[in-house]
Amino acid sequence: MSTEDKQLYTVSIYTENNIGLLNRISAIFQRRHINIESLNTSPSEIEGVSKFTIVVNIDEVNIKKIIGQIEKQVEVIKAYYHNLDQIIYQISGLFKIKSELLFEEPQIQNIIKESNARIVTVNKAFFILEKSGRKEEIVQMYNQLSKFGIMQYTRSGLIAVTKEEMKISSLLESYNN
Template structure:
């Protein structure tokens, strides 16, 4: 087992209970580990929520944390994956002054080359949406920063594993 620090994506399937997010984040906090990205959503299973957490730690630390997470009563199952084992995306929105869209040819080129999408345009501002890897979003942010960004927000990572996670089969067994 490697003691090298690498990036893991943790998928936690849970009942949707108030306070669980605080307890899960406290597991990382107690060990002085920073959560790089956090996303919560419904899952493919009705009534089951999914937390997706990105963290940079060693594999032994990751295994201990998974054990602690799975001790939470509402947690059904937790998995961890390396970057190579998942397909993932992040999404972001940029709010930029509209005059730049019409007066700066370079902005139009940046939008086209980055495969960003214009979501809305009005007299004061336009909003760009970009989905992709963290590095792609960071590059677009750097390129647009030169012109001035009025507002910026980025989502947490969303991911699916390349290998099947047996969670659906496992839950169906519980429901019968």
Template sequence: MEAEKNLYTVSVYTENNIGLLNRISAIFQRRHINIESLNTSASEIEGVSKFTIVVEITEDQMKKIIGQIEKQVEVIKAYFHKDEDTIYQESCLFKIKSDLLFDERQIQNIIKESNARIVTVNKDFFVLEKSGRREEVELLHRELSVFGILQFTRSGRIAVTKDAMEISKMLLAFNN
């Protein structure tokens, strides 16, 4: 029987070095694992970056990959979590023709019901921003597709854990 695949959020705390992203993505590529989402940002500790990677794999595969990631010299620590152990969001932007905002009452309702926010409006287009779970972003995309979307972009997942993470203490020691 094949092991069950789960969606995992991987948090990798690193020094900010050129080429590390390529080496980390190569770890997944060698195993033919698709990265669903990838985000890099500053972490809570100055001078330390955080990669947030979402993959759908088995727990055994996940443990092996964490071991490989942690072998990278610049990696301080890597963790993996299931969805129920994290609080996560995605953000997206939609660019839509301006006349629709004024002529289509339904678009106004969609914006209101989805808790999307109008970022900018000019004579040619308006831009909507939506943050939420992937399902919410996908629903809004489906609803707006009917009217025509000029441009669409979505961020990778950003996430924090529900439980305290020992990394904060560890990173403080690393920084001192």
């Protein structure tokens, strides 16, 4: 598989909420030696239906094969794939930093302001910043803050909605009836 054909795809999987399904879905990627870049599970817009959002770097031929395998899982209602141009997406990062730096380092206040981050909590020992946006924005903020010392850091998986209308809502409504 040539690397020129690879790109990031977001796989959206609408499922019943069953134990063990995540293992079976991740095994589909594992068997093909495909690394999952990010993974998020959440409720969908339809009650009782879960949505998996998985990001992988792959070519279109193989993503189509994977979608076919995913849809063979009994609990899977429907699976879709989209490239990054077809979706609107966000990632969230949390940064834990020593509280004294908030007041002693004016540069940190500038970073917060310029990046549109928000302070989630402040106490005597630390403060927590939250930044949502594209991965590059979160990484840039990490790089800017790391020289001051980050006590803890975590980044979420990608969450996304499609730019085009999805027919899944009407499919799911008929599924629930």
